[in-house]
Amino acid sequence: MIQSGIERKPRSRAAAALVAAAFLYAPLQALAAEPALADASAGLATTRTYCAGCHTESSPAHFQRLSVIRKSPEGWVMTIFRMEHVHGLALPEEARDTIVKYLADTQGLAPSESAAGRFALERRPNVPDLQMGDDLPVMCGRCHSLARVALQRRDADEWLKHMHMHVGQFPSLEYQASSRDRYWWQTATTVLPGKLGGLFPFDTPEWRDWKAGTHAQPTGEWLVRGRTPGRGDYFGTLRVASQGPDAYSAQWSVQYADGKASRATSKVRLYTGYEWRGTSEWESTEVREVFALSADGQRLSGRWFDAQRAEIGGDLTAERADGPAAILAVSPRALKAGTTQEVVIAGRGLKGAVSFGPGTKATTLATAPGMLRVSVSVDAKAAIGERSVSVGKTAAAQMAVVYDQVDRLQVLPGNAIARVGGGKIAPVTAQFEAFGFLEPRPDSAVRTPIALGPMNVRWKLAPRNEEAVKADDVKFAGSIDASGQFMPGAAGPNPERKYASNNAGDLSVIASLDQGGKELKGDSHLIVTVQRWNTPPIY
Amino acid sequence: MNRPLILCGLALALLGCGSAPTRAPLRDYILTGAKPDHLFVIDAASRSVASDFRIPEANGWVGSIATTADGKVAYVLVNRMESIAGIDLTTGKQVFRADLSQGNERVKSFFGINVTPDGKQLIVYELPTLLELNEYKVQEPRFAIFDTSAGLAAKPVRQFPAPRRVHMILPKKDGLSFFALGFQLYEFDLASGKLLQERGVRDWNRPDYSLPDVLAFWPVSEPTGVFSTPTYSMHGAGEGKPGVQRTSLMTLDLGSGALSYQDFEDTVALIFSTAISPVKGQAFGVYTQLTKIDTVKGVLADRVDLAHTFYTVNLSSDGKEVFLGGTTCDIAFYDPDTLKQRANMKLPGCPDQSISTMRVIRR
Numbered sequence: 001m002i003q004s005g006i007e008r009k010p011r012s013r014a015a016a017a018l019v020a021a022a023f024l025y026a027p028l029q030a031l032a033a034e035p036a037l038a039d040a041s042a043g044l045a046t047t048r049t050y051c052a053g054c055h056t057e058s059s060p061a062h063f064q065r066l067s068v069i070r071k072s073p074e075g076w077v078m079t080i081f082r083m084e085h086v087h088g089l090a091l092p093e094e095a096r097d098t099i100v101k102y103l104a105d106t107q108g109l110a111p112s113e114s115a116a117g118r119f120a121l122e123r124r125p126n127v128p129d130l131q132m133g134d135d136l137p138v139m140c141g142r143c144h145s146l147a148r149v150a151l152q153r154r155d156a157d158e159w160l161k162h163m164h165m166h167v168g169q170f171p172s173l174e175y176q177a178s179s180r181d182r183y184w185w186q187t188a189t190t191v192l193p194g195k196l197g198g199l200f201p202f203d204t205p206e207w208r209d210w211k212a213g214t215h216a217q218p219t220g221e222w223l224v225r226g227r228t229p230g231r232g233d234y235f236g237t238l239r240v241a242s243q244g245p246d247a248y249s250a251q252w253s254v255q256y257a258d259g260k261a262s263r264a265t266s267k268v269r270l271y272t273g274y275e276w277r278g279t280s281e282w283e284s285t286e287v288r289e290v291f292a293l294s295a296d297g298q299r300l301s302g303r304w305f306d307a308q309r310a311e312i313g314g315d316l317t318a319e320r321a322d323g324p325a326a327i328l329a330v331s332p333r334a335l336k337a338g339t340t341q342e343v344v345i346a347g348r349g350l351k352g353a354v355s356f357g358p359g360t361k362a363t364t365l366a367t368a369p370g371m372l373r374v375s376v377s378v379d380a381k382a383a384i385g386e387r388s389v390s391v392g393k394t395a396a397a398q399m400a401v402v403y404d405q406v407d408r409l410q411v412l413p414g415n416a417i418a419r420v421g422g423g424k425i426a427p428v429t430a431q432f433e434a435f436g437f438l439e440p441r442p443d444s445a446v447r448t449p450i451a452l453g454p455m456n457v458r459w460k461l462a463p464r465n466e467e468a469v470k471a472d473d474v475k476f477a478g479s480i481d482a483s484g485q486f487m488p489g490a491a492g493p494n495p496e497r498k499y500a501s502n503n504a505g506d507l508s509v510i511a512s513l514d515q516g517g518k519e520l521k522g523d524s525h526l527i528v529t530v531q532r533w534n535t536p537p538i539y
Numbered sequence: 540m541n542r543p544l545i546l547c548g549l550a551l552a553l554l555g556c557g558s559a560p561t562r563a564p565l566r567d568y569i570l571t572g573a574k575p576d577h578l579f580v581i582d583a584a585s586r587s588v589a590s591d592f593r594i595p596e597a598n599g600w601v602g603s604i605a606t607t608a609d610g611k612v613a614y615v616l617v618n619r620m621e622s623i624a625g626i627d628l629t630t631g632k633q634v635f636r637a638d639l640s641q642g643n644e645r646v647k648s649f650f651g652i653n654v655t656p657d658g659k660q661l662i663v664y665e666l667p668t669l670l671e672l673n674e675y676k677v678q679e680p681r682f683a684i685f686d687t688s689a690g691l692a693a694k695p696v697r698q699f700p701a702p703r704r705v706h707m708i709l710p711k712k713d714g715l716s717f718f719a720l721g722f723q724l725y726e727f728d729l730a731s732g733k734l735l736q737e738r739g740v741r742d743w744n745r746p747d748y749s750l751p752d753v754l755a756f757w758p759v760s761e762p763t764g765v766f767s768t769p770t771y772s773m774h775g776a777g778e779g780k781p782g783v784q785r786t787s788l789m790t791l792d793l794g795s796g797a798l799s800y801q802d803f804e805d806t807v808a809l810i811f812s813t814a815i816s817p818v819k820g821q822a823f824g825v826y827t828q829l830t831k832i833d834t835v836k837g838v839l840a841d842r843v844d845l846a847h848t849f850y851t852v853n854l855s856s857d858g859k860e861v862f863l864g865g866t867t868c869d870i871a872f873y874d875p876d877t878l879k880q881r882a883n884m885k886l887p888g889c890p891d892q893s894i895s896t897m898r899v900i901r902r
Contacts, residue, residue, distance in 0.1 A: 175649060175706060499827040
């Protein structure tokens with residue numbers, strides 16, 4: 001269940017951060033009395049009560065410092081968390097939530113402004129950080145993601161105060177590696193404020209337009225599709241009902257490509273007119289939903305994840321159920337010549353005969369809302385390459401691909417980090433997938449590499465280098481299961497290792513696919529390292 | 540809080556308990572701090588804890604230890620870098636206290652404390668920040684000089700501007716000036732605060748070497764009066780060549796002020812801290828390995844793996860034993876010739892020494 005009540009003295013910073021991360025997912029009872037974006041009077045009053053003691057209200061609804069910064073909902077959660085844990089702010093959970101809602105609505109980010117950093121809000125693991133020149137990665141990005149920077153808006157004078165906050169709160173900052181080799185403070189106070197104020201200013205046309213506009217509601221019926229790395233594609237339906245201003249209940253019914261069905265109801269709050277934050281329980285796991293509603297209200301997209309283990313989760317796309325007939329997805333999209341397999345076709349208004357083109361034969365096995373389950377037989381000599389798929393009069397290009405063999409395997413993520421765990425800090429796992437590709441062949445229609453999707457492979461770990469061999473990293477750092485999920489070893493000094501080292505490691509993750517006696521391989525680089533003690537909603 | 544029985548143990552070892560002291564041969568004692576508030580005094584020869592003093596209001600954090608050669612009082616940076624407690628090493632009583640933060644000015648000292656050789660003045664590197672109603676205002680760093688006889692509410696007798704990012708204070712033997720290590724090796728006049736010279740880090744003038752990386756926060760100069768620290772730099776990089784990382788031993792003679800750098804190997808091992816032996820030509824460094832450096836030839840003399848990480852190294856006064864401490868809760872005693880462990884002593888209760896300094900006094 002979601003966190004309720006205020007944990008005044010969390011056992012650790014990590015525990016505290018988990019509490020902080022839960023702020024956005026408040027119980028519906030607390031939401032019922034909340035104002036809509038249009039009516040922010042309660043939010044203003046609550047902000048005045050809890051913030052104005054320090055952030056003086058210099059003119060109506062203008063609080064010093066507070067009113068010249070814009071952030072994501074998670075950004076505001078982190079700010080309030082810091083005020084509570086560093087500056088002694090005490091406030092009830094309802095007030096905290098009201099303030100976050102008010103600030104995210106009145107001083108949030110337009111969709112175009114949050115786009116670049118969404119991967120951080122969505123807690124996507126092993127995504128390379130934003131590329132932002134030479135100095136910012138070292139000056140800022142060596143401690144936290146540059147997405148965290150790009151998810152804030154301030155003018156230069158406020159960015160300068162931000163630098164003072166950093167060194168004021170973390171005096172060791174100037175002494176750390178990649179800081180002590182330069183005049184960090186001088187650069188941070190003379191160069192960066194103007195630079196960041198130029199890149200990420202407080203006032204933008206995008207925000208002015210967004211704030212002034214009216215926003216779509218997510219209520220109604222949706223068709224849902226997505227993919228859970230390591231498990232596979234899923235399809236289903238979603239019904240969203242209003243539970244008060246900007247509060248919703250969402251009823252999910254999904255089916256995995258492997259046939260397993262699952263249902264859940266989530267409690268949702270919409271921030272800034274598009275930031276969907278939901279909490280639900282799926283198969284006994286508490287789940288968070290970080291989705292964005294498109295400006296036209298026709299599409300919902302993002303990622304959901306395990307509330308305790310954010311690296312575990314899946315992608316989601318939802319489209320309105322009542323649109324024109326369309327094929328939205330085919331799973332699996334790769335059809336091997338000479339075989340018969342079951343395929344799910346997801347879409348709207350799917351009626352009539354199913355076709356995957358010449359050399360194939362498709363038979364509908366079952367229908368369900370938003371999807372068809374079909375059996376597809378492919379001739380051994382069917383032409384390889386991408387195929388259009390049609391259901392009755394509805395067709396979609398490049399939805400499927402016929403292949404005879406996999407030419408290349410690519411393991412993703414190509415570079416990954418896992419963290420040892422145990423005790424107060426959960427381990428951070430890493431999920432690998434091996435994607436197959438058809439490579440161009442002169443005697444076929446294949447002109448560019450064609451993605452076949454995740455392949456069912458065997459997984460193996462190997463030492464990455466000589467040091468990893470000497471330290472026997474494969475033995476100590478962790479193990480990988482048949483689904484490609486790496487589970488790191490336990491945290492703490494390990495007396496069995498040289499120097500009583502922890503269970504860190506430098507590994508190659510190797511996928512192999514047996515194709516009639518010929519083995520195809522792909523690999524990825526995995527670093528297993530120590531815990532993160534500080535686990536805020538935005539890294 | 541003191542522990543009278545243990546205290547008596549130390550007094551017995553040092554002076555004879557409850558009786559007029561008779562001059563016994565001087566012995567080496569190891570000082571080390573440990574979380575949350577321990578200051579241990581260890582009889583090196585018997586590998587036993589002579590005293591386990593508890594530092595008042597340490598706030599769970601025990602950092603740098605400064606002391607004089609006679610080892611009468613240890614000045615310990617505590618309270619998350621915001622206070623210095625002077626602990627009488629005979630009685631265990633707090634005889635000096637400087638709480639650096641005052642009012643809305645929060646002051647931290649990043650390991651930068653030391654005491655003059657006569658024990659009369661404490662030099663503190665201060666990082667002040669004004670905590671205003673709704674913002675931090677980082678102030679320029681400064682040195683603060685305290686009179687060590689000022690008691691338990693000590694205020695600085697003078698302050699003067701300091702460079703940023705200093706991590707080490709080392710008083711010169713004559714007591715007239717002190718060194719501060721940061722972007723450069725600075726030397727300041729103790730009385731006036733005047734910068735006398737700066738040299739040797741950003742200006743180390745070694746052609747074909749990158750600027751060195753130096754970050755030592757263990758102010759150890761005993762038993763020789765020479766401070767040393769490992770430095771790392773790239774040699775021969777440029778024009779498409781990646782260069783080779785070299786480890787160098789930086790030494791600073793606190794008597795003469797002589798500064799030198801001596802390369803002794805391509806960087807194949809990380810070394811956190813080093814100490815110079817009174818035995819000519821020997822220096823020792825630690826981290827996951829114990830490194831012996833031949834300072835005459837400028838080469839690696841020997842290296843052995845350790846059971847775990849040690850942050851700090853020191854030596855007996857005669858150079859016939861190497862002490863390894865810091866990090867976790869044990870002190871290891873090594874033979875400087877064979878690099879074999881002679882003994883390992885666990886601190887009672889196994890508290891982490893973490894980044895605390897390990898010092899050696901002789902009484």
